[in-house]
Amino acid sequence: MMNDLIGKLFLWAFANPVLDRQDDQGVVEIRGVRVAVSTDSFVVDPLFFPGGDIGELAVNGTVNDVCMCGATPLFLTTGFILEEGMPLETLKKIVESMRAAALKAGVTIIAGDTKVVNKGKGDKVFINTTGIGIVERGLSISSGNLQPGDVLILSGTIGDHGITILSQREGLAFQAPVESDTAPLNELVRCIVDAGGEGVHAMRDPTRGGLAATLNEFAVASRVGIKVHEDRIPVDPAVAGACELLGLDPLYVANEGKALVATDESAAENVLKAIKKHPLGRNAAIIGRVVREDPGLVSMRTRLGTWRIVDMLVGEQLPRIC
Numbered sequence: 001m002m003n004d005l006i007g008k009l010f011l012w013a014f015a016n017p018v019l020d021r022q023d024d025q026g027v028v029e030i031r032g033v034r035v036a037v038s039t040d041s042f043v044v045d046p047l048f049f050p051g052g053d054i055g056e057l058a059v060n061g062t063v064n065d066v067c068m069c070g071a072t073p074l075f076l077t078t079g080f081i082l083e084e085g086m087p088l089e090t091l092k093k094i095v096e097s098m099r100a101a102a103l104k105a106g107v108t109i110i111a112g113d114t115k116v117v118n119k120g121k122g123d124k125v126f127i128n129t130t131g132i133g134i135v136e137r138g139l140s141i142s143s144g145n146l147q148p149g150d151v152l153i154l155s156g157t158i159g160d161h162g163i164t165i166l167s168q169r170e171g172l173a174f175q176a177p178v179e180s181d182t183a184p185l186n187e188l189v190r191c192i193v194d195a196g197g198e199g200v201h202a203m204r205d206p207t208r209g210g211l212a213a214t215l216n217e218f219a220v221a222s223r224v225g226i227k228v229h230e231d232r233i234p235v236d237p238a239v240a241g242a243c244e245l246l247g248l249d250p251l252y253v254a255n256e257g258k259a260l261v262a263t264d265e266s267a268a269e270n271v272l273k274a275i276k277k278h279p280l281g282r283n284a285a286i287i288g289r290v291v292r293e294d295p296g297l298v299s300m301r302t303r304l305g306t307w308r309i310v311d312m313l314v315g316e317q318l319p320r321i322c
Contacts, residue, residue: 003312022221023142024065024204027135034135036071038062041128045320047094049168051160051179054127055097057256060184061207061322062131063105067186068203068259070141070193071133076102078129079113083122094125105184107131139193145201146222150290151268155188155259155275156181156283158211159239162253166318167242176238183257188278192261195274199267204260207322209313212251214260215298216312223295228288228310230302251300252313254321262290 011019018026025038042058052060059076066073078098082091102109160181167178185205193200202222206214211233219226235243235250243250257280263271268286275281288300298310 021142021144022217024068025071025131025133027069027071034071036066036069036073036133036135037130038065039128039130040065041126042322043123043126043320044165044322045123046165046168047090047124049164049180050177051164052182052256053094053097054125055094056101057180057182057322058127058129059098059101059105059107060182061256062129063107064185064205064257064259066131066133067189068141068205069135070137070139070189070200070203071135072190073105073107073131073133073186075132076107076109076129077111078109078127080115081122081126081128082114082116083124084116084119086124091125094127101184105186137193139198139200141200141203143202143204143218143221146218146224146262146290147201147264148224148290148292149265150201150262151265151286152215152226152228152288152290153261153263153268153272153275154211154233154285154287155185155261155281156257157234157236157239158206158255158258159235159243159250159253161256162210162318162321163239163242163248165254165321166246172242174238174242176241178236178238178242181255181257183280185257185259185280188259188275188280191274191278192259192271196261196263196267196271199264200261200271201264202262206255206258206260208254210250210252210254211260212249212298212310213312215310218260218262219298220296222290225291225294225296226288226298227291228298228300230300232285232287234283234285251310254318256322
């Protein structure tokens with residue numbers, strides 16, 4: 001329904017060549033400089049969770065959206081919508097977390113806004129962030145650039161963030177602890193671009209909708225088919241067990257610190273090695289390929305050896321995930 005709303009209303013109303021690419025950021029040229037801009041809003045519940053909080057998530061999520069085109073994130077703006085009665089101590093912890101996350105990611109928060117709504121008209125705090133970065137090289141990295149024969153590389157395990165939020169929200173305890181994977185990916189992206197150069201065709205961080213949504217977005221935008229292998233997709237055993245217990249498919253569970261990369265076959269080995277050398281990419285794996293057949297369709301070879309279609313999620317497994 002969200003995709004339908006965006007496609008039929010917002011893209012129609014605001015149509016232009018930059019927005020029509022439907023990437024996580026818009027890239028425009030200003031006086032010879034290519035600038036990447038992205039905006040996002042964060043409404044996660046609960047505000048604090050193992051591995052992070054809404055403040056850290058807001059910084060990392062926007063940094064990641066900016067850098068997925070190969071840009072270097074430099075600046076953020078932020079807006080706070082606060083519910084009347086929210087404890088100042090809670091807000092202080094969130095702001096301090098944002099400050100630390102910005103320092104870690106190497107970005108500066110240069111502008112902001114604060115609004116307060118009446119008690120009962122919000123839910124503690126909502127945060128909007130806009131990121132600005134520079135595309136320093138002559139790169140063309142976009143979800144519409146996949147070519148038949150491209151290799152798909154996933155930087156690590158999927159589903160960590162979504163299962164963490166679900167377990168906190170529902171008071172679930174698992175034998176092995178799980179925590180959010182929220183992290184800034186700009187250093188990892190720099191390694192990917194250095195290793196693959198122009199062979200890197202597309203990148204995206206599979207957040208809401210999970211890996212399945214990103215694969216489908218790639219297939220539709222590039223008008224290609226995609227085939228992946230279930231046994232090659234890394235999933236932490238604790239997350240896999242939780243998904244099995246709860247009847248969830250990890251392909252559709254949100255992530256906040258992973259990258260899906262499509263590269264030319266000639267660059268794939270170098271890119272995979274570069275990712276694995278980075279602390280955030282130790283579990284990286286090649287999960288599939290881009291094919292000419294069945295444009296717009298994503299299919300997966302299951303562990304049983306059969307093929308099934310991986311479609312966009314109908315409905316939402318877990319609202320207010322990010």
